[in-house]
Amino acid sequence: MQIHVTCPSCHAKFKVSEKFAGQTGPCPKCKKPIQIPEANQEVVIHAPEDEGAKNAEGVSTLKPLEREEIEASPVGIVLIIAICLVTVAATFFLGRMSGAEPISPWLVGAGALLLGPPIAVAGYGILRDHELEPYRGGPLWLRATICGFVYAILWAVYAYLKGGLLDGEVEMFHLVFIGPALLAAGGVAALATLELDYTSGVIHYGIYLLITCCLRWIAGMPLY
Template identity: 40%
Template structure:
């Protein structure tokens, strides 16, 4: 058995036989006198004791939890590509047909939330932890989707109430940008709370949803901001306008 020795002068590490335990001698590197530690001073690291349940052959019946990264198969890529193309085709169809009714806008934001929330979670969940699956994943996706949709209340009502606008699209793009940032922060907290994500991952998760919805809305011809406000303006009919009197002919 050998003893690990560290020279206190030059910090050289080496091994000596246990027969030199407790004795003094020169360091092989700096030649200064050092003392070899006693055997009782040695730190022995023992293998951990396995107290887990065993089968008849003495093997542990517990399996370690391993994190598996998502694997994108050709079929999954084909389906994802088809969905993206289909969504943009529908958005272009609305644009060509003259715009998206308000009811369709609300329905689209609601229907897009669950799949986008589920897809986003696939890429942002903590790789060191096992992802949520099954019923628990479904419930968390539904709750997070509902919270994402609820944040559109900020866009629909808050700026109009503060600035006395008739419609959200009448806000300037600067105010719209601030509004979307507030929505993004709220969505990030919703994502972090529902899926126990780190803040950057939650930010990416919420940003994925809002980015796709806003891009599809713009492609469909939905005007989100920048329209000249018309609220509060009094329109005078032509019949009420008094024409100047014509001078009498002589």
């Protein structure tokens, strides 16, 4: 029989024969003296007793909880692709129809509002914590609508800063200050509405910005 020993100085673990029980000797690693415990002093860890329901043979009848996985259905994937294609096509034709005339700010704002909820839902599906129970159905769309509304408001805030304070001229120097502030606000919005962690919330808002900026480019509008 062997005795399990842990050196109190270097925490090295090793085994010695029971004939050395109770004796003092040097640690094989750090060479400091250690006391070999008696064989009856070893700690034995027993598995916890299963107190749940059991069948006639004494086997537990309880089953472990299984986390429900949400998989996108083929119909849902096709629908999302169709919405994306229709949105891109509508944006393209809108930009061509307006010609040299700028697109109405009200129309741009309406587009930002309409795009918010579906982008928020799609981003939530990618960035949510998969260890937690997800939002579904009505509660998810309600939270996504609020989140998308805040995202659209942030575009309105940017438009106000651009037109009211910067006279329509936005330089990269301005974006160094405005961009992080908007990303921080968007991250807080996703954190509060969809319960994403803050970093994922910032990425979530970044996805919305990326998509809306791409649509602005397709429509012939300035990216910022």
